[in-house]
Amino acid sequence: xxxxxxxxxIGIWLLLxxxxxxxxxxxxxxxxxxxxxxxxxxxxxxxxxxxxxxxTLIAAFLVFSMQSGFxxxxxxxxxxxxxxxxxxxxIDSTLGACVFYFxxxxxxxxxxxxxxxxxVGWSGLGWDGFMLLGDAYDVKTVMFWLFQxxxxxxxxxxxxxxxxxxxxxxxxxxxxxxxxxxxxxxYGHWVWGGGWLSTLPIGNGVVDFAGCAVVHTVGxxxxxxxxxxVGPRKGKYNPDGSPNAIPGHNMTYVVVGCFILxxxxxxxxxxxxxxxxxxxxxxxxxxTFLAAAAGAxxxxxxxxxxxxxxxxxxxxxxxxxxxxxxxxxxxxxPPWSAIVIGVLAGLIMRGTVSLVEVKxxxxxxxxxxxxxxxxxxxxMLAVGLFADGTxxxxxxxxGNGEQLLAQFIGTIxxxxxALAFGGAVFFGLKGTIGLRSSALEEEEGLDIAYHxxxxxxxxxxxxxxxxxQVIDVQAEKExxxxxxxxxxxxxxxxxxxxxKLGRWVYGKAK
Amino acid sequence: xxxxxAIIRPEKFNIVRDALTELGYPGMTVxxxxxxxxxxxxxEVWRGRRxxxxxxxxxxxxxxxxxxxxxxxxxxxxxxxxxxxIGDGKIFVLNVENVYRIRTKEKDNTAx
Ligand SMILES: Nc1ncnc2c1ncn2[C@@H]1O[C@H](COP(=O)(O)OP(=O)(O)OP(=O)(O)O)[C@@H](O)[C@H]1O
Ligand SMILES: [Mg+2]
Numbered sequence: 001x002x003x004x005x006x007x008x009x010i011g012i013w014l015l016l017x018x019x020x021x022x023x024x025x026x027x028x029x030x031x032x033x034x035x036x037x038x039x040x041x042x043x044x045x046x047x048x049x050x051x052x053x054x055x056t057l058i059a060a061f062l063v064f065s066m067q068s069g070f071x072x073x074x075x076x077x078x079x080x081x082x083x084x085x086x087x088x089x090x091i092d093s094t095l096g097a098c099v100f101y102f103x104x105x106x107x108x109x110x111x112x113x114x115x116x117x118x119x120v121g122w123s124g125l126g127w128d129g130f131m132l133l134g135d136a137y138d139v140k141t142v143m144f145w146l147f148q149x150x151x152x153x154x155x156x157x158x159x160x161x162x163x164x165x166x167x168x169x170x171x172x173x174x175x176x177x178x179x180x181x182x183x184x185x186x187y188g189h190w191v192w193g194g195g196w197l198s199t200l201p202i203g204n205g206v207v208d209f210a211g212c213a214v215v216h217t218v219g220x221x222x223x224x225x226x227x228x229x230v231g232p233r234k235g236k237y238n239p240d241g242s243p244n245a246i247p248g249h250n251m252t253y254v255v256v257g258c259f260i261l262x263x264x265x266x267x268x269x270x271x272x273x274x275x276x277x278x279x280x281x282x283x284x285x286x287x288t289f290l291a292a293a294a295g296a297x298x299x300x301x302x303x304x305x306x307x308x309x310x311x312x313x314x315x316x317x318x319x320x321x322x323x324x325x326x327x328x329x330x331x332x333x334p335p336w337s338a339i340v341i342g343v344l345a346g347l348i349m350r351g352t353v354s355l356v357e358v359k360x361x362x363x364x365x366x367x368x369x370x371x372x373x374x375x376x377x378x379x380m381l382a383v384g385l386f387a388d389g390t391x392x393x394x395x396x397x398x399g400n401g402e403q404l405l406a407q408f409i410g411t412i413x414x415x416x417x418a419l420a421f422g423g424a425v426f427f428g429l430k431g432t433i434g435l436r437s438s439a440l441e442e443e444e445g446l447d448i449a450y451h452x453x454x455x456x457x458x459x460x461x462x463x464x465x466x467x468x469q470v471i472d473v474q475a476e477k478e479x480x481x482x483x484x485x486x487x488x489x490x491x492x493x494x495x496x497x498x499x500k501l502g503r504w505v506y507g508k509a510k
Numbered sequence: 511x512x513x514x515x516a517i518i519r520p521e522k523f524n525i526v527r528d529a530l531t532e533l534g535y536p537g538m539t540v541x542x543x544x545x546x547x548x549x550x551x552x553x554e555v556w557r558g559r560r561x562x563x564x565x566x567x568x569x570x571x572x573x574x575x576x577x578x579x580x581x582x583x584x585x586x587x588x589x590x591x592x593x594x595x596i597g598d599g600k601i602f603v604l605n606v607e608n609v610y611r612i613r614t615k616e617k618d619n620t621a622x
Binding site for chain 2: 483490
């Protein structure tokens with residue numbers, strides 16, 4: 001709080017606001033159609049436009065609601081880190097949105113020429129529509145901005161689950177800004193903003209209806225790099241490398257979160273027509289749901305067979321895997337393919353969880369890599385396999401392999417892109433300001449350490465005195481650093497094999 | 511027979527338990543408790559305002575053992591749980607009159 005009130009910060013805020021104001025005055029002359037009077041007319045054409053705008057806005061609101069779904073997935077985490085995870089979700093959808101407004105949107109859609117004010121841009125990079133000024137101050141362009149903004153902020157949050165419970169706060173904020181400002185928009189420009197992947201002269205170019213590559217592959221692989229760079233949570237791996245289960249704190253949240261995400265996904269996919277007059281939306285919404293249902297159903301039987309009981313956490317992840325995988329193909333495939341895509345998505349998710357956890361030894365608490373990364377790639381390829389020609393794309397089931405090749409290129413590029421950017425950002429931050437919380441912060445929980453309070457504060461009755469009190473902050477700090485040192489030494493102790501526990505433990509030299 | 515009642519930092523619980531397992535012990539009861547020692551708590555922040563938390567979370571271990579095992583268990587707990595910072599906790603050792611195992615109705619030393 002003290003930073004908000006201090007005079008220096010007030011100066012900065014004032015400057016920023018005055019700057020925006022002056023800048024805005026200069027360009028207010030050149031506007032698109034800010035009140036819609038030129039866009040709308042009392043004809044059938046005008047009504048069509050209204051339907052499209054209303055549809056897209058409703059879809060954007062639905063996609064926005066997915067953020068609460070993500071927030072609820074924090075049930076997979078331990079209670080002591082929940083507030084920190086929620087803070088990440090909130091930063092992504094607020095600060096991230098501002099960054100996307102100032103910068104990201106122009107990089108992504110400059111040169112797309114789909115709406116007013118998005119004229120300047122090249123096949124590698126867009127450069128128009130900054131701050132929705134000038135010609136971009138237009139009802140349709142702004143509608144499109146809102147829809148795209150919620151996509152961008154969702155992508156950023158994918159990583160929050162993978163680095164949860166152990167990452168310092170400042171590097172997360174930096175990552176969040178970079179992701180919304182440049183990493184997500186740049187690849188997005190290549191596929192959605194008229195960039196080189198979309199104009200690839202193979203098949204119809206790279207096709208990604210609602211973002212299997214743009215959102216999920218990029219998000220999931222960035223998550224892989226983030227989780228790798230920050231390292232596993234304390235206690236995730238035994239000294240001999242075998243993984244331990246770290247149970248979450250609330251499965252109700254997880255299930256509710258899944259329902260909310262699935263609900264929002266209707267907007268994510270069907271809204272990507274950006275047109276309510278495009279009646280394909282009914283097929284898209286149905287495909288979306290079927291893939292989720294199939295992904296969950298396969299995990300129901302799979303875990304039942306393999307583990308002897310129905311593992312609800314995997315059933316939920318199966319549904320999410322199906323949703324991710326159908327994101328690109330939803331518009332181009334028939335409903336039966338949605339089922340096939342969903343079933344395979346569930347299995348791919350399960351396989352990737354083992355791969356990441358056991359083979360790569362990367363700790364991904366929410367399974368972001370398995371759900372988003374692996375299935376984003378599978379969904380991209382599924383377009384090339386199952387597109388049945390009824391919505392303009394011909395896949396392998398029509399004997400046309402070209403689209404599959406285009407999809408393959410798009411996927412590989414997304415994978416390499418995210419690997420490179422993820423590596424640069426996370427290892428770069430690790431090498432400079434550091435990524436990892438201290439051992440003590442991690443032990444007592446990031447909620448108290450970074451946010452000053454627990455996510456679930458204790459009942460009132462237990463507090464002796466609530467209110468401002470004189471505290472010797474200096475003495476408290478000294479004691480804290482002593483504790484910090486002692487706790488961080490715990491992990492560097494001698495490793496002893498315990499016959500009784502059947503595993504390696506950290507022992508104290510006798 | 512003695513009962514060892516150790517109040518330790520939650521951060522140290524896993525490491526203490528690993529060490530005790532290595533050493534061997536008959537059984538234990540673990541409770542999450544709240545309390546304070548001589549400093550009477552620490553400060554936390556709620557919506558920008560510092561306040562004093564009188565009661566801190568601790569873990570209480572209760573282990574009932576034969577008289578001759580008391581020393582090594584107390585020693586293990588106190589070496590493992592020590593950080594040198596205030597609030598490391600305390601160990602109390604109490605006399606226990608009788609122990610019964612409910613399943614077999616065994617008594618005292620054989621029932622521990
Ligand atoms: N005399 C006591 N009777 C009962 N419980 C106690 C007593 N002293 C400490 N405890 C328990 O042990 C916990 C830890 O105490 P603590 O280590 O802070 O003791 P201390 O005397 O203040 O020592 P230090 O100076 O190392 O902090 C307390 O939260 C409380 O639950
Ligand atoms: Mg004390």
